[in-house]
Amino acid sequence: MGALSFDEGVRIVRYGISADQRYLTGDFVDTYAATMINGNMVAHIPAALAQFLGERASGASGPKPFIIDPQTHAFQHDPSKVRTTRTAEDGHQEEVTKSSVLRMAEAFGEPVRSRVGEQAVLPGHFSADPGRAAEFCRRVIDFQLTTIENQARDKDFWKYLSYLGVTEMRPAAVIAPYFWMTPGTAEQWLPVNTEFIRCASGIVAGVPLFAQLVVSRELLVDEAWRTRLVANYGEAPCDGVFLWVDDFREHDVAKDELSAFAGLARELSTRHKKLVVNLYGGYFSILLCRLPELRLLSGVCHGLEYAEDRSVVPVGGGLPMAKFYMPSHHRRLRYPDAVSIVRELGGFRSVLDYHERVCACPVCTELVTANPALDFAKYGVTFPVTFRRANHFVTLNYPTPETKDYCLRHYLHTKDREFAETARTTALDVSRQLESQHGLAERCLGSSGAQYLLDWAQVVRELGA
Amino acid sequence: MLTSKGQRSMTEQDMVEAVVGRLRRNGISAAVGVPFMWRCIDLLLVGEDCIEAIEFKLRDWRRGIRQAQDHLLGADYAYICIPSREPTAQLAQACAESGIGLLLFDAGSHEPFEVAIPATRSDRVWQPGRTWLVETAAAHTI
Numbered sequence: 001m002g003a004l005s006f007d008e009g010v011r012i013v014r015y016g017i018s019a020d021q022r023y024l025t026g027d028f029v030d031t032y033a034a035t036m037i038n039g040n041m042v043a044h045i046p047a048a049l050a051q052f053l054g055e056r057a058s059g060a061s062g063p064k065p066f067i068i069d070p071q072t073h074a075f076q077h078d079p080s081k082v083r084t085t086r087t088a089e090d091g092h093q094e095e096v097t098k099s100s101v102l103r104m105a106e107a108f109g110e111p112v113r114s115r116v117g118e119q120a121v122l123p124g125h126f127s128a129d130p131g132r133a134a135e136f137c138r139r140v141i142d143f144q145l146t147t148i149e150n151q152a153r154d155k156d157f158w159k160y161l162s163y164l165g166v167t168e169m170r171p172a173a174v175i176a177p178y179f180w181m182t183p184g185t186a187e188q189w190l191p192v193n194t195e196f197i198r199c200a201s202g203i204v205a206g207v208p209l210f211a212q213l214v215v216s217r218e219l220l221v222d223e224a225w226r227t228r229l230v231a232n233y234g235e236a237p238c239d240g241v242f243l244w245v246d247d248f249r250e251h252d253v254a255k256d257e258l259s260a261f262a263g264l265a266r267e268l269s270t271r272h273k274k275l276v277v278n279l280y281g282g283y284f285s286i287l288l289c290r291l292p293e294l295r296l297l298s299g300v301c302h303g304l305e306y307a308e309d310r311s312v313v314p315v316g317g318g319l320p321m322a323k324f325y326m327p328s329h330h331r332r333l334r335y336p337d338a339v340s341i342v343r344e345l346g347g348f349r350s351v352l353d354y355h356e357r358v359c360a361c362p363v364c365t366e367l368v369t370a371n372p373a374l375d376f377a378k379y380g381v382t383f384p385v386t387f388r389r390a391n392h393f394v395t396l397n398y399p400t401p402e403t404k405d406y407c408l409r410h411y412l413h414t415k416d417r418e419f420a421e422t423a424r425t426t427a428l429d430v431s432r433q434l435e436s437q438h439g440l441a442e443r444c445l446g447s448s449g450a451q452y453l454l455d456w457a458q459v460v461r462e463l464g465a
Numbered sequence: 466m467l468t469s470k471g472q473r474s475m476t477e478q479d480m481v482e483a484v485v486g487r488l489r490r491n492g493i494s495a496a497v498g499v500p501f502m503w504r505c506i507d508l509l510l511v512g513e514d515c516i517e518a519i520e521f522k523l524r525d526w527r528r529g530i531r532q533a534q535d536h537l538l539g540a541d542y543a544y545i546c547i548p549s550r551e552p553t554a555q556l557a558q559a560c561a562e563s564g565i566g567l568l569l570f571d572a573g574s575h576e577p578f579e580v581a582i583p584a585t586r587s588d589r590v591w592q593p594g595r596t597w598l599v600e601t602a603a604a605h606t607i
Contacts, residue, residue: 336502336535373593384500397500423534 002067004034004172004208006240006275009289011419012036012067012301018048020304023062023296023408025056027362031416034065034172036279036301042068042147043103050151054169062164065172068144069242069279072177073214073312074101075112075121076189081313083117107143108136108177123179123188126195133192137199140177144205145170170207176200176240178212180312183219194232197450201237208239208275216246217253230267233274240275240298241268247311250284251331255455262288262463264320265296272342277301282308283330283418284456286428290422293464302415304408306332322399322407324379327359327414329441329453335380340444348373361413381405429462431457477521479547481507484519485607487577496602502594504535508546511602516540516595517584519568523545526556532566537587539598542582543595544568552581 004010010033013024024035035057042049057064082101088094097117105116110132111125126133145235150168152158162167177196179189197211211416219225245261245412265288269276277299278285289297302308323332328342333341342348347358354372355364368375382397399407422430434457441450485508488495491501496509501518508519518536522529522545529545536543545560546568552560560567566584 334503334535336504337539338588339502339538339594343591373591377593377597380502382503383501383506384498386498397503397505399503 001072001283003444006277006298008423009295009297009419010277010299011415012277012299014038014043014301014303015049015052016303016307017041018045020125021052023412024052025365025411028066028412028416029057029059031382031412033299034067036067036069036073039071039104039143039417040098040100042105042143044100046147046151047155050148050169051157053148054152054155055157058157058161062161062166066148067171067173067175067210068147069186069212070108070140070144070175070177072108072112072140073180075105075108075116076179077313079115079120081118104143107139107147110136112136112373114179121179123185123192126192127136127188130195133195135198137177137196138203141174141200141203144174153267173208173210173240174200174204175210175212176238178214179382180214180246181219182216183225186215186219186225190228190232194236197233197238198234203316209237210240210242210275210277211236212236212244212279214243214244216248216312217248217257220245220259220264226260226264226267230264230272234268234272238274239328240277241279242279242301244279244312245312248280249309249310250282250456251452254347255459258455258459259462260286262296262459265449266463269296280307280310283371284452286418286422287427287456288462288463290419290423291427291430291464292423293427294460296463304412308332322404323409325414327361327417328357328437330418331452332411333445337445338379339376341440342372342376344440344444351375355392358416359410360411363410367406379403379410418424427460431461431464433436434460475523475548475572477507477523480521480523480548481593482544482568484577485522487575490575491577494606496605497607499598499602499605501539502535503519503602504532506536506540506598509598509602509605511599511606514599515542516602518543520545527559530559530565530598531561534563537566537589538565538591539594541587541590542584543587544567546570546578548572549574558580562577565587 012034013032015024017034032395039244052159053066054063082098083095084098085093085095100369105112112121115121116135178193181189199295200209211227211233265276268274275298278297279301281300281302285297285300288294289300299301323334324338325332328345329341342358347354351368351372354368367378381400381403384397411454434453438450441453485497487493496511498504499509506518507521510517510596516539518533520529520533526545526547533545544566549564549569549571552553552567561581566580567582569581570578572576
């Protein structure tokens with residue numbers, strides 16, 4: 001299996017659910033460098049994932065590189081976060097631990113196996129027994145290294161991979177066990193997390209080892225804590241760091257938070273020579289990754305349309321909602337807002353205007369062919385669903401499957417272009433471009449909805465200076 | 466949901482049904498629950514040359530104003546309708562700034578509603594959205 005090169009700043013796409021497969025293959029398979037898969041999915045459908053990676057997403061050089069997020073943080077939260085309600089055989093509702101999380105716990109062993117769904121795992125469960133922590137670490141690493149390959153060896157496509165000279169199907173990087181840190185918990189979790197990295201470094205060979213630094217926004221902006229995190233993770237015996245700041249929505253966070261995030265990435269990548277990848281990032285992260293003067297990130301991971309940010313809890317889940325990704329403003333917009341902006345851009349005047357001013361991706365080229373206003377409406381088709389909520393009926397509009405498909409393919413093509421174009425421009429040019437879009441965005445989205453453009457521009461300009 | 470006196474409290478659906486009934490008694494038909502732009506318009510009045518959208522809210526009028534603003538891509542006027550009370554200064558200001566009108570619903574009245582703050586005519590109507598809305602409304606008119 002080919003190694004994953006981080007030299008140019010890689011695009012990693014997160015595999016969410018099985019239905020995502022069609023957007024990670026075919027026309028899109030060469031647009032991203034690797035796929036990130038959550039551990040609960042690996043535990044839940046390992047055979048299907050092996051088939052997908054080894055066959056459907058396979059190219060001339062072999063299987064698509066993949067990385068497994070072991071999601072060890074799932075065991076530190078209130079256990080109700082990993083429980084779900086199901087209907088028992090006798091018809092009554094019962095609460096049970098999610099089966100995929102149970103399987104992960106079984107694979108990881110103690111101290112999580114006996115507590116999953118019942119008790120939260122605490123730092124003391126590891127620090128009190130170094131032997132148990134080491135065994136946990138070994139099992140978490142082993143889960144990542146062997147689960148997919150063990151399934152793949154039983155498949156027919158393994159013969160074809162052997163013919164290609166592929167002798168293993170291991171992840172492109174391995175992640176040490178990790179737990180989420182906030183200002184109230186970091187004092188206890190930081191030594192545990194750094195010990196896991198040290199322990200993993202003694203186990204992992206031949207595959208890059210990454211730490212996963214998962215912090216709250218409060219911890220990120222605390223300068224003293226940031227310094228400690230940089231010191232600990234910068235000096236840790238690992239090749240890289242996956243960053244995940246809880247609920248870090250690049251379009252909504254304050255400028256100080258953007259600066260703090262960029263500062264953390266710069267310290268780790270420039271001073272400590274770590275590969276730094278944002279696990280949930282949007283256009284701002286792409287700028288940090290791809291602008292030649294910056295290159296503060298070695299990669300950006302995002303989901304299919306809806307996962308450019310993520311809260312640490314709940315663990316997984318959430319209903320994705322189709323939105324139109326506005327290329328000029330680098331954000332997903334509700335359809336009425338998208339209509340307002342396209343109109344302000346002059347995109348409804350003619351087909352040519354639409355393709356020049358709004359988007360000329362393959363999906364927009366396919367849909368917008370005669371009357372741009374009517375054609376653009378294809379991104380907004382919905383159907384009503386009426387259901388009972390409390391003591392009254394509510395009707396909500398859901399995008400049709402076609403609408404979701406159009407929005408998602410448009411998004412993926414636009415992301416591909418963003419990754420390509422940002423590598424050929426400068427921080428100054430990008431800043432000017434962002435500022436030039438602010439006035440229009442302010443008219444359509446209000447001042448708070450447009451502020452991010454000025455904040456991004458200022459931070460990028462300062463970093464590039 | 467019951468009140469402290471054991472009576473069933475009014476819901477937004479009750480308000481919609483009452484207003485529709487009063488409008489019908491006045492010979493006015495309305496469309497109810499009209500899907501539009503990933504939202505659903507509680508009540509729509511489609512005239513020959515004017516479309517009016519009404520969003521009913523028992524609480525959280527700010528959300529109602531946000532929803533009503535989206536309706537202005539298809540409707541000429543948009544309102545929120547709340548139980549009858551003197552509008553607060555914040556509500557009046559939000560209506561003035563957004564162009565959304567305010568209707569007051571009185572459960573004991575025979576009138577559909579009272580126009581407390583008139584709406585401003587939309588300058589955002591988008592023709593495909595309007596056509597879409599008219600076609601959809603026809604299927605939801607009662």
